[in-house]
Amino acid sequence: MRGPESADLMLWKHLSFSPRTCSGHTRHGEGRSPLLMKMMYARKTSFLLLAALMAVMVLLKDRSNSESNSEEIKNIQRKMERSIEKQFRATAKVNSYVYTWPKCERNMSAANISGFSELNAHIQNFLYYRHCRHFPMLLDMPDKCGGPEESSEVFLFLVIKSSPGNYERREVLRKTWAEERQHNGLWIRRIFISGVTGSGQEKMRLNKLLQYEQNIYKDILQWDFEDSFFNLTLKQVMFLEWMERNCPKARFLFNGDDDVFANTDNMVEYLHDLKNNDGGEHLFIGHLIRNVGPIRSPGSKYYVPVQVEESNSYPPYCGGGGFLLSGFSASVIYNMSKSIQLLPIDDVYMGMCLAKAGLHPESHSLVKTAGLHIPSKVDGYDPCFYKEVLLVHRFLPMHMFLMWQQIRDPELQCSSSFKYKILNG
Numbered sequence: 041m042r043g044p045e046s047a048d049l050m051l052w053k054h055l056s057f058s059p060r061t062c063s064g065h066t067r068h069g070e071g072r073s074p075l076l077m078k079m080m081y082a083r084k085t086s087f088l089l090l091a092a093l094m095a096v097m098v099l100l101k102d103r104s105n106s107e108s109n110s111e112e113i114k115n116i117q118r119k120m121e122r123s124i125e126k127q128f129r130a131t132a133k134v135n136s137y138v139y140t141w142p143k144c145e146r147n148m149s150a151a152n153i154s155g156f157s158e159l160n161a162h163i164q165n166f167l168y169y170r171h172c173r174h175f176p177m178l179l180d181m182p183d184k185c186g187g188p189e190e191s192s193e194v195f196l197f198l199v200i201k202s203s204p205g206n207y208e209r210r211e212v213l214r215k216t217w218a219e220e221r222q223h224n225g226l227w228i229r230r231i232f233i234s235g236v237t238g239s240g241q242e243k244m245r246l247n248k249l250l251q252y253e254q255n256i257y258k259d260i261l262q263w264d265f266e267d268s269f270f271n272l273t274l275k276q277v278m279f280l281e282w283m284e285r286n287c288p289k290a291r292f293l294f295n296g297d298d299d300v301f302a303n304t305d306n307m308v309e310y311l312h313d314l315k316n317n318d319g320g321e322h323l324f325i326g327h328l329i330r331n332v333g334p335i336r337s338p339g340s341k342y343y344v345p346v347q348v349e350e351s352n353s354y355p356p357y358c359g360g361g362g363f364l365l366s367g368f369s370a371s372v373i374y375n376m377s378k379s380i381q382l383l384p385i386d387d388v389y390m391g392m393c394l395a396k397a398g399l400h401p402e403s404h405s406l407v408k409t410a411g412l413h414i415p416s417k418v419d420g421y422d423p424c425f426y427k428e429v430l431l432v433h434r435f436l437p438m439h440m441f442l443m444w445q446q447i448r449d450p451e452l453q454c455s456s457s458f459k460y461k462i463l464n465g
Contacts, residue, residue: 144173167348175265175278176263192290201276212437212438216444217302226312231279274382288367300435301444323364325401357392357394423446424452
């Protein structure tokens with residue numbers, strides 16, 4: 041559902057959004073990202089500084105060959121070199137394997153926030169680094185979508201949040217609903233997004249594990265920040281930035297956890313049947329949550345103190361277990377996020393970005409992030425309960441593998457009463 045466009049969204053469309061074709065995708069060569077412009081400016085500035093350095097050295101050398109002037113030249117040279125180095129560090133560096141950023145330093149002034157010393161360590165750490173939007177990239181796949189101009193070939197992009205240690209989950213997903221394939225002639229692509237966990241040898245082993253997986257499957261994005269619950273929003277924002285750079289024309293996205301059962305065949309069919317939306321219009325559907333606010337109980341996993349969020353209410357949002365959105369909406373969320381400080385609850389943060397743009401998430405009856413309500417006397421893993429759904433949370437790896445095989449069995453027969461139970465369960 042789309043309400044009146046906010047001033048933020050209209051301004052973003054005017055200044056930031058590249059011209060689109062009738063299919064809703066950017067035309068070749070039109071528009072440059074702010075990041076690219078920043079990099080071009082930094083490089084140009086660096087070359088100008090280098091030229092100035094050479095000119096100054098020539099002038100001073102012509103003035104005199106004295107020892108004092110020679111020392112003066114060296115001092116100026118050192119200053120200019122430091123300035124050039126600073127310019128290069130101010131922008132990201134690109135190579136063919138990873139897209140890297142300088143390390144983000146903690147904001148020590150966060151300790152001056154009232155009541156800071158009484159907060160738990162993980163909340164203090166969040167506040168120290170809340171301003172950080174860029175971390176060094178350890179694993180990258182810049183050509184995952186075939187390049188920015190070819191990314192429109194990706195109909196459904198599966199973006200799966202996964203911690204480094206969740207190897208078994210990733211392996212099962214690659215063999216089941218997250219398998220890269222064509223369904224009804226439409227491409228499904230997959231990427232896992234991750235940070236780092238552990239310390240010392242354990243951290244090194246997990247990073248090596250992801251590197252080996254990357255060598256085989258080429259389906260991981262990893263950044264050098266702690267992969268924790270409070271950093272899920274950071275992970276989402278950094279992925280959206282990556283998408284703007286490498287996969288800007290993907291039609292639709294599924295964004296979810298690595299322990300959900302997603303019927304991606306059904307997702308493709310649902311999205312393909314949408315009227316007047318090939319990914320260039322707003323879409324954000326899932327399990328809708330509204331009329332709630334921050335949990336203020338310190339014992340809760342979802343505890344958000346007033347030092348993090350003063351408001352006592354959240355805008356409508358879809359549960360973070362999994363949701364579907366259009367490429368258009370993903371781009372809107374990313375651009376709105378630039379002016380909204382990070383909140384540790386990632387699904388709520390998505391709702392905040394949509395609200396700022398004057399857009400709304402919607403509910404879909406076949407997205408079951410809270411699970412299915414199945415009578416206790418009935419087999420909870422009967423495949424007929426799951427054949428029609430878009431998503432159910434949550435599944436163990438072995439159940440995931442078994443269920444995927446069962447629902448795709450051409451001999452599986454289910455009565456219409458199953459769909460009624462699912463829709464009303």
